[in-house]
Amino acid sequence: MEDSTIQDLTLLNSPVDQISHLAVDIGGSLIKMVYFSTNREKSVDKTQNNSSKDNLLSGRLYFLMFETSKINECLDFISSKQLHCRGVQHHGFPASDKNTIKATGGGAFKFADLFKEKLGISLDKVDEMSSLVSGANFLIKSVPSEAFTYVNGQRNYEQIDHNDLYPYLLVNIGSGVSMIKVDGDGKYERVSGTSVGGGTFWGLGKLLTKCKSFDDLLEMSHQGNNRVIDMLVGDIYGGSDYLKIGLTSTAIASSFGKAVSEDKELEEYRPEDVARSLLRMISNNIGQIAYLNALRFGLKKIFFGGFFIRGHAYTMDTISVAVDFWSKGEAKAMFLRHEGFLGALGAFTNYQLVEEFPCTAGHYNRNPLVEDLNDNGIIECCLRASN
Ligand SMILES: Nc1ncnc2c1ncn2[C@@H]1O[C@H](COP(=O)(O)OP(=O)(O)O)[C@@H](O)[C@H]1O
Numbered sequence: 045m046e047d048s049t050i051q052d053l054t055l056l057n058s059p060v061d062q063i064s065h066l067a068v069d070i071g072g073s074l075i076k077m078v079y080f081s082t083n084r085e086k087s088v089d090k091t092q093n094n095s096s097k098d099n100l101l102s103g104r105l106y107f108l109m110f111e112t113s114k115i116n117e118c119l120d121f122i123s124s125k126q127l128h129c130r131g132v133q134h135h136g137f138p139a140s141d142k143n144t145i146k147a148t149g150g151g152a153f154k155f156a157d158l159f160k161e162k163l164g165i166s167l168d169k170v171d172e173m174s175s176l177v178s179g180a181n182f183l184i185k186s187v188p189s190e191a192f193t194y195v196n197g198q199r200n201y202e203q204i205d206h207n208d209l210y211p212y213l214l215v216n217i218g219s220g221v222s223m224i225k226v227d228g229d230g231k232y233e234r235v236s237g238t239s240v241g242g243g244t245f246w247g248l249g250k251l252l253t254k255c256k257s258f259d260d261l262l263e264m265s266h267q268g269n270n271r272v273i274d275m276l277v278g279d280i281y282g283g284s285d286y287l288k289i290g291l292t293s294t295a296i297a298s299s300f301g302k303a304v305s306e307d308k309e310l311e312e313y314r315p316e317d318v319a320r321s322l323l324r325m326i327s328n329n330i331g332q333i334a335y336l337n338a339l340r341f342g343l344k345k346i347f348f349g350g351f352f353i354r355g356h357a358y359t360m361d362t363i364s365v366a367v368d369f370w371s372k373g374e375a376k377a378m379f380l381r382h383e384g385f386l387g388a389l390g391a392f393t394n395y396q397l398v399e400e401f402p403c404t405a406g407h408y409n410r411n412p413l414v415e416d417l418n419d420n421g422i423i424e425c426c427l428r429a430s431n
Pocket residue numbers: 070071072073074075111149217218219220241242243244245246258259349350351352353354384416
């Protein structure tokens with residue numbers, strides 16, 4: 045954690061805090077939420093200081109996550125905190141429509157009736173791909189220290205030149221994977237996808253290791269050794285490399301391939317090793333498909349998002365190495381600190397209220413009220429409302 049700011053959600057009940065503009069992204073696995081909170085005492089009305097007719101309200105974007113299978117807990121939480129019907133109505137700043145929130149992801153369709161029934165609110169649907177792109181563009185362009193490469197176990201934060209951002213490939217690894225060629229704000233095309241994604245890792249991992257939580261599975265993979273199960277080039281070539289086609293003896297020739305010849309039951313393998321092979325197989329595969337799509341369109345930058353990544357060192361390393369290996373160093377894999385919140389942020393920007401500058405990040409909050417919550421960075425920003 046970069047900062048020790050601990051934000052307990054009981055603060056939401058503080059009389060000086062104003063919550064507004066909740067946006068949700070309801071995916072196949074997880075519900076992601078973003079909301080804006082301002083401190084009334086600190087909010088600023090720039091109309092007094094400059095000639096602009098815009099009202100600027102400083103505050104913070106907060107991030108929350110629930111499992112989609114626990115949608116009812118999520119609705120109870122929104123209801124108990126009245127997250128959906130708080131509006132900011134001072135300094136000439138309009139309240140959000142009390143009965144409508146921006147929503148994206150498949151669940152915006154699937155659960156629309158449930159939101160209406162339990163909370164009395166309508167979901168204003170924002171297209172999922174469009175939200176991913178708006179969220180990514182917002183993060184890359186407006187939030188400092190957001191994008192980074194992962195090389196030799198090191199995060200290297202990149203200052204992205206706005207004039208040299210497009211085109212890029214956005215690879216969102218959620219339950220499934222979408223690959224989107226981004227050419228500008230609102231200019232994009234979904235060029236590919238694969239059903240072998242985060243849901244595959246978690247689903248197969250659960251079956252094969254009997255693991256109870258995604259985080260445990262990731263932790264297991266950290267302790268494992270994939271060479272126990274994967275068939276390496278050296279296993280086939282008597283310990284030698286096959287350099288003529290660019291493969292070292294330690295490269296994986298066949299994921300899970302060793303399990304064929306070894307007369308072993310699943311129980312005889314360490315779950316840690318199984319988890320490691322699985323993570324490597326899926327990350328490698330996504331890295332390779334991403335590279336092939338980058339090659340198709342001559343793209344040099346590939347940004348990876350989605351909650352599958354979870355800031356996990358081994359996942360990012362595998363993806364980075366795959367992209368580097370296949371592109372012979374030509375393409376670059378980049379990751380985003382708010383990786384899992386692209387869709388939710390994109391839906392939030394659809395309120396047309398986010399002022400792109402100034403934004404700062406670096407504070408972290410851990411929300412003790414929500415299980416499984418990652419350490420999600422809050423973002424300080426200004427909202428703007430035109431008169
Ligand atoms: N706490 C968690 N519970 C379930 N899956 C998780 C969790 N944390 C990370 N994941 C991973 O994130 C994936 C979902 O990513 P996400 O971007 O939220 O996609 P979706 O929009 O499909 O829900 C899961 O398939 C899993 O691989």
